[in-house]
Structure formats: C-alpha cells, structure tokens
Amino acid sequence: MSAVVWITVVSLAAWVWLLLGQGFFWRTDLRLPPRGPLRRWPSVCVVVPARDEAEVLALSLPSLLNQEYPGRAEVILVDDGSSDGTAELARSLSRTYGGLPLTVVSPGEPPAGWTGKLWAVRRGMELAGERGPGHLLLTDADIAHEPDSLRELVAAAETGGFDLVSLMARLRVRSPWERLVVPAFVYFFSQLYPFRWISRPRSRTAAAAGGCVLLRTEAAAAAGVPDSIRQSVIDDVALARAVKRSGGRIWLGLADRVDSVRPYPRLDDLWRMIARSAYAQLRHSPAVLVGTVLGLALIYLVPPVAVVSGLATGRGTLAVVGGAGWVVMTGTYLPMLRYYAQPLWLAPLLPATAFLYLLMTVDSAVRHYRGRGAAWKGRTYSRPEPEAVQEGREAAG
Numbered sequence: 127m128s129a130v131v132w133i134t135v136v137s138l139a140a141w142v143w144l145l146l147g148q149g150f151f152w153r154t155d156l157r158l159p160p161r162g163p164l165r166r167w168p169s170v171c172v173v174v175p176a177r178d179e180a181e182v183l184a185l186s187l188p189s190l191l192n193q194e195y196p197g198r199a200e201v202i203l204v205d206d207g208s209s210d211g212t213a214e215l216a217r218s219l220s221r222t223y224g225g226l227p228l229t230v231v232s233p234g235e236p237p238a239g240w241t242g243k244l245w246a247v248r249r250g251m252e253l254a255g256e257r258g259p260g261h262l263l264l265t266d267a268d269i270a271h272e273p274d275s276l277r278e279l280v281a282a283a284e285t286g287g288f289d290l291v292s293l294m295a296r297l298r299v300r301s302p303w304e305r306l307v308v309p310a311f312v313y314f315f316s317q318l319y320p321f322r323w324i325s326r327p328r329s330r331t332a333a334a335a336g337g338c339v340l341l342r343t344e345a346a347a348a349a350g351v352p353d354s355i356r357q358s359v360i361d362d363v364a365l366a367r368a369v370k371r372s373g374g375r376i377w378l379g380l381a382d383r384v385d386s387v388r389p390y391p392r393l394d395d396l397w398r399m400i401a402r403s404a405y406a407q408l409r410h411s412p413a414v415l416v417g418t419v420l421g422l423a424l425i426y427l428v429p430p431v432a433v434v435s436g437l438a439t440g441r442g443t444l445a446v447v448g449g450a451g452w453v454v455m456t457g458t459y460l461p462m463l464r465y466y467a468q469p470l471w472l473a474p475l476l477p478a479t480a481f482l483y484l485l486m487t488v489d490s491a492v493r494h495y496r497g498r499g500a501a502w503k504g505r506t507y508s509r510p511e512p513e514a515v516q517e518g519r520e521a522a523g
Contacts, residue, residue, distance in 0.1 A: 130432070131444050137428040138451040144425075145454055149320025149331075152313070152458035154465040156321045156379040158293070161281035167197030168260025168284070170276060170340075172226070173250035175243050177206035179267035180215050185387040187216060189270040191225035195277050200227045202253055203267075204246040207235060212267075229253065244352045244361055251352065255343075262346065264339040269295050271338075272383035279340040282377070288325075289345035289374035290366060292334035293381035299466050301391040308390070309466045310479040311400070312380075313459060319363070325377045332370040336362030338384050345374040359406040380465065397486055404483075404490035415491050419484060426480035429455060452477075 127135075145152070172190055176183065190201050205213040213230050220228040233249035236242050247264060254262055261280060265271070283291045294315070297308045319333035339362065341351075349368040358364035366376050390396045408414040432448025435441070456473040463470055 127443070130435070131441075131447065133424070134428055134432040134444060134447045134451065137424050137432075138447055138454070140425050141429075141451050141454040141458075144317070145458060148317065149323045151316045151320040151322075152461055154380055154461040157382060158278055158282045158291075158379060159286045159288075159325075159377060161278060162285040164196075164281060164284055167195070167277075167280065169198040169257065170195065170261045170263055170280060171250075171254035171257055171259040172199065172201040172263040172265060172276070173247060173254060174201065174203045174265055174267055175206055175246035175250065176203055176208065176212050176216070176267035177242060177246070178208045178210045179212050180208070180210040182268045182387050183212060183215050184219060186268055186270045187219050187228075188223045188225075189272070189275075190265070191220060191223045191228060192273055193226060193271065193276045194273045195226075195280075197280075198259075199276060200229065200257070202229045202231065202250045204250040205230060205232045206242050206246040207232070240356045241359060241361065244356050244358065247361075248352050248356075251346065259343055262341045262343060264336070264341060266337045266386075268386050268388035269337040270385050270387050275338075275384055278383075279338075283340055283342065286377065287375060288377045289342040290334060290369045290376040291340045292362070292366070292376070292378045293338040293384050294335040294378065295337040295381050295384045295386045296466070297386045298389055299468060300389070303393045303396055304390055305468055305472065306475065306479055307393075307396045307400075307482065309462045309468060309472075310459075310476065310483070313462045313476075314483065319378070321378050321380075324366070325375070327375060332363070332366040332376060334362040334366035334376065334378055336365075337386060338381065339365065341365075341369070342374070345369050345372070348372040349374065359403045397489070400483065400486045401490040401493060404487040405494045406490075408487070408491075410494060412491075415487070418487060422480055422484045422487075426455065426477045430477045 174187070174190070187203070193199060203216045205216070213232065216228065216230050231249060231253060233246050236245035251262060261283065263276060263279065279291055279293070282288065294312060297312070299305055299308050319331055323329045323331040324333055349372040351365055351368050354368050355361060355364040366378070370376050390399060405415065408418055429448045429451035432444050433452060436443070436445025436448060452474070455476055459473045459476050460470055463472055
C-alpha cells in the first residue's frame with residue numbers, strides 16, 4: 127500500500143479507538159445523577175460575575191431570582207466594571223421580579239495576575255462567605271435556569287456526595303453559523319474531556335462548564351479557589367482540576383433545563399469566542415500547537431480528502447478506507463445533533479467545521495504572539511507567569 131493509504135488507515139484506526147476507547151464521549155445521555163429527597167436543604171449563595179451584560183441579563187437574572195428552592199438562597203451579582211448599566215438593570219429586575227434576595231457589588235479593577243472574571247468571583251465568594259452557605263452556585267450572566275434548577279443541582283450533589291456538580295448549558299443554536307459551529311463545540315469539548323471519566327475518582331480527567339457550577343464551600347476552601355487559579359483563562363477546567371486534586375469528587379454532564387441566551391449570530395462572533403482561549407488550552411506551546419494541527423488534519427480532514435482523491439484517481443482502497451473513517455466520524459456526531467435538535471445532514475459536514483476550528487486555533491496562537499492574547503470585553507490576558515502557575519498547583523494540592 128502507498129503512504130497515502132497508510133495514513134488513511136491510521137486515521138480510520140484513530141476513529142475506531144475514539145469510538146470505543148475515549149469514554150464513549152459521543153453519547154449524550156449523561157444527565158444529572160440520581161437525586162433523592164433531602165431532610166435538610168443546605169443554604170446556597172448564587173454568584174454571578176457580570177461585565178457589560180445588559181443585553182442578556184433581562185433573560186437570565188429573573189430565572190435565578192425565581193428559583194424554587196426549599197432552603198435559604200440568595201443571589202450576588204458582581205458587576206465587573208460594566209459601562210452599559212448592568213448593575214442598575216440588575217437592581218431594577220430585582221424590584222420587578224422579587225423572589226430571592228439580590229445583592230449587587232463591584233470588586234474594582236482586577237490587580238495584576240488576575241483575570242477579570244475570577245477577581246469578580248473572588249469578591250462574590252468573599253461576600254457569600256459572610257453568610258456561611260453550604261454551597262455556591264457559580265453561574266454566568268448569560269445562563270437561564272428553569273425554576274427547579276438549583277433544587278435539582280443541590281439534590282444531586284447531596285445525594286451523590288459530590289463536591290462539584292456542573293452542567294454544560296445548552297447553547298443557543300438559531301443562526302446558520304451557530305448550527306454549524308455550536309454543536310461541534312460541545313462535541314469537541316466532550317472528546318477532550320469525556321464526561322464519564324470526570325466523575326471517576328482515580329481518573330486524572332477533570333473539567334467543568336463555567337456557566338453552571340455548584341461548588342461545595344468546604345471543597346472551594348480545600349482547593350484554594352479562586353486564588354489558586356487566578357490567572358486561568360479557561361477557568362472552569364482549572365477549577366475542576368483544583369477541586370479534584372484536593373480530593374474532591376466532581377461530576378459534569380449535559381443540561382436539559384439550563385440554557386445560554388447569548389447569541390453568536392455571525393461567524394466572527396463565534397470565531398472570537400473560540401480563538402480567545404484556544405491557544406491557552408494548548409498551554410501556549412508551539413509544539414502542542416503543531417501536534418494539534420496535525421492531529422486535527424489526520425482525524426478530521428484525511429477521511430473526506432481520501433474519499434475524493436480515491437474516487438477521482440480510481441484508487442478504490444483509498445476511497446473505501448477513507449469512507450469508513452468518515453462514516454464512523456459522522457455516526458459519532460449524530461447524537462450531539464439530536465441533542466441540539468438540528469438536522470442530521472449536518473453530520474457529514476463535521477470535517478468542514480473541524481477545519482474552521484483548526485484555523486481558529488492557529489489564529490489564537492497568532493493573536494498571542496502579536497500581543498493580543500486572550501482578549502475579551504476590553505481586557506487582554508497574557509500567558510500566566512510561571513510562579514503563579516506553580517503557586518496554583520501547590521494550593522490545589
């Protein structure tokens with residue numbers, strides 16, 4: 127066989143391994159773990175970091191204020207230097223909708239060595255600590271919760287003995303670009319961090335979805351968060367790792383009743399959202415970047431290219447092997463499209479979406495070396511300082 131055929135065979139073998147050996151990442155049936163009735167409901171503080179979120183706050187904050195929780199609960203919104211009236215809108219919504227008590231605070235500008243979001247979370251956690259809650263719900267300002275969301279999260283954590291319970295909020299999928307890119311975003315995330323591995327105490331895999339994280343207060347203190355992860359751009363994964371390293375039990379799954387209301391109607395919107403943290407995910411390593419680009423090409427681009435090349439040149443073996451890899455790839459993507467209620471004909475287009483992600487990842491690295499780094503809402507974050515990384519690791523155990 128020629129080298130091209132061998133490369134295609136390796137791609138097919140990789141897909142067989144991903145299908146069977148990567149924690150069944152492609153399955154979408156992992157929801158909240160079993161919940162039982164609780165005799166006592168622990169108190170909860172909901173911490174919402176918000177920076178220029180007036181566009182979405184009216185769709186999300188009322189859902190938190192109207193939580194039907196049997197125990198004591200309150201909402202703390204941390205206004206992170208907004209210039210669009212986020213704090214005023216939050217107070218107005220509280221007067222309109224009532225429900226859980228709302229406190230709005232501002233932490234001031236983050237000091238050197240902190241990301242804005244984690245500095246805001248720190249202020250919210252400090253204020254919550256004065257109330258002595260059993261749990262903290264860390265949720266983003268663009269996340270809407272059904273009325274029973276908090277109750278179900280706490281019941282799952284208490285029944286299962288979890289220190290961290292996180293739900294991957296269902297992202298908005300309406301525009302053509304959202305349909306092409308968003309389900310793949312969750313698909314790729316679950317491929318990197320198979321949900322079934324995350325809850326295994328002996329597994330090193332750890333991740334959370336920052337939009338919805340229920341965190342036991344004692345576990346937060348044991349992990350030293352958020353101080354131990356203060357420079358993390360991908361703060362949700364860093365948080366889960368810190369909790370798991372400190373001996374905490376964590377769980378992550380897909381949500382049915384927790385939704386993101388933030389729109390990404392244009393490709394540029396999605397591009398900036400992904401490119402801002404893609405290179406940070408690769409630890410700002412040129413070697414890892416090269417390996418990632420080659421890996422994406424081998425796994426996602428080789429099968430369709432082999433099919434087209436094989437049919438065009440009459441090399442049947444090349445077309446058949448490439449087609450087999452493409453079929454397995456397509457089959458693993460179908461459950462995610464069903465979860466997002468999207469047409470199944472999008473599944474064979476996954477290679478095109480993967481190519482877009484490849485370009486976004488390269489662009490993320492280019493932005494980093496041009497000094498723009500992880501830019502978001504007027505702030506740019508550079509690579510974490512080595513001493514801060516080491517301090518974070520020591521604080522996390």
